[in-house]
Amino acid sequence: MTILGIETSCDETGAAVLSTSNNRLTLLANSLSSSIALHSTTGGIIPEVAAREQLRYIIPVIREALKKGLSYDLGSPKPPPLDAIAVTYGPGLIGSLLVGVETAKTLSLVWNKELIPINHLYGHIYANWLQHHTIYLPAIALVISGGHTDLVYLRQHNDITVIGGTRDDAAGEAFDKIGRLLNLPYPAGPAISHLAEKGNTHAFDLPRPMIRSHDFDFSFSGLKTAVLNLVKKNKWEFHDPKFVSNNKQILYDLCASVQQAIIDVVVIKTLKAAKKYRVRSILLGGGVAANKKLKEDLQMAVKENLQKTDLFIPPKEFCTDNGAMIAAAAVFTPFRSSWKSLSVDPELYY
Ligand code: KG4
Ligand code: ZN
Numbered sequence: 001m002t003i004l005g006i007e008t009s010c011d012e013t014g015a016a017v018l019s020t021s022n023n024r025l026t027l028l029a030n031s032l033s034s035s036i037a038l039h040s041t042t043g044g045i046i047p048e049v050a051a052r053e054q055l056r057y058i059i060p061v062i063r064e065a066l067k068k069g070l071s072y073d074l075g076s077p078k079p080p081p082l083d084a085i086a087v088t089y090g091p092g093l094i095g096s097l098l099v100g101v102e103t104a105k106t107l108s109l110v111w112n113k114e115l116i117p118i119n120h121l122y123g124h125i126y127a128n129w130l131q132h133h134t135i136y137l138p139a140i141a142l143v144i145s146g147g148h149t150d151l152v153y154l155r156q157h158n159d160i161t162v163i164g165g166t167r168d169d170a171a172g173e174a175f176d177k178i179g180r181l182l183n184l185p186y187p188a189g190p191a192i193s194h195l196a197e198k199g200n201t202h203a204f205d206l207p208r209p210m211i212r213s214h215d216f217d218f219s220f221s222g223l224k225t226a227v228l229n230l231v232k233k234n235k236w237e238f239h240d241p242k243f244v245s246n247n248k249q250i251l252y253d254l255c256a257s258v259q260q261a262i263i264d265v266v267v268i269k270t271l272k273a274a275k276k277y278r279v280r281s282i283l284l285g286g287g288v289a290a291n292k293k294l295k296e297d298l299q300m301a302v303k304e305n306l307q308k309t310d311l312f313i314p315p316k317e318f319c320t321d322n323g324a325m326i327a328a329a330a331v332f333t334p335f336r337s338s339w340k341s342l343s344v345d346p347e348l349y350y
Contacts, residue, residue: 007123007322008099009096010099011036014032016322033061039152050093051095062103079220087116090347090348116333125143125154130325131314140282145285145287151165158191189288197220199255206261209223274306285314299313
């Protein structure tokens with residue numbers, strides 16, 4: 001089976017070509033265009049701007065993926081040698097989602113190909129199968145991104161239960177909002193992670209919200225408020241370049257302390273879930289899964305506490321949004337749609 005995967009839920013335009021045989025996935029092409037630099041100038045994503053950028057890049061990105069993966073020229077009179085087109089239909093920004101879904105529907109109609117609707121969150125989970133052919137279930141997945149911090153129990157493929165989620169801000173959102181307080185460019189996760197390398201994780205005593213709660217939920221808005229209060233109390237002027245250049249260590253230490261507070265909570269809860277559900281695998285997915293310290297701490301914690309459980313973490317390029325993860329999820333779903341009936345669902349959950 002050969003699948004074209006299309007991802008346009010937010011600010012990344014992704015298209016990938018993936019072939020499978022016996023559930024072994026081979027990625028033939030993975031093209032991506034990001035409008036993130038543009039959103040950096042406004043300190044966050046303006047949905048209308050993101051949608052317009054999706055419209056600009058969707059055709060070039062699909063053209064590139066088909067050329068690289070199948071040596072196929074878009075515009076050729078014959079359809080490409082594909083079996084299906086998979087597309088993210090939610091959750092995400094409505095305008096961005098519409099660009100991918102309407103394009104996929106059009107291609108499905110003109111090329112007469114199967115249309116596979118994919119939940120973006122499943123894409124983050126199935127990104128793990130792009131690198132590993134053998135992942136034993138049951139598994140616990142931690143989907144940790146700009147919009148989600150979810151613990152998900154995969155009993156089998158297509159038998160998925162959410163066991164916990166964030167009650168307010170997602171982990172990525174916390175990184176991004178705290179980054180704004182520190183005058184770091186959007187999205188702030190990568191910047192905080194980078195600055196934290198020079199900092200002391202114990203420099204500031206920040207809260208670990210809900211770390212000991214008896215459920216698998218998360219809450220990160222209190223952490224953001226704690227950082228805001230700390231900045232105000234100490235009159236730190238992170239918007240003043242002179243202050244920053246004279247107080248670099250404060251910034252490094254604050255970044256290290258914030259990052260550690262988020263990591264401590266998600267590591268403890270992921271381990272607790274893996275123990276309770278006696279899983280064979282732990283899967284990480286989502287943009288924040290690109291965080292180096294999170295990967296190190298989780299690897300260490302699993303090694304020390306769960307010797308019989310394997311931990312899977314996608315490579316960085318498959319943690320953040322991409323078309324390959326959408327094609328990968330399509331391999332495992334029985335759902336099909338028609339170009340006539342598929343519509344976007346910005347609020348889609350699991
Ligand atoms: O999965 P993703 O690309 O988009 C969503 O579906 O949300 O995740 C984006 C999020 C942003 O909040 C960004 O700050 C965060 O992932 N992120 C990171 C890192 N790289 C991206 N957070 C912490 N450390 C990183 N290295
Ligand atoms: Zn995502």
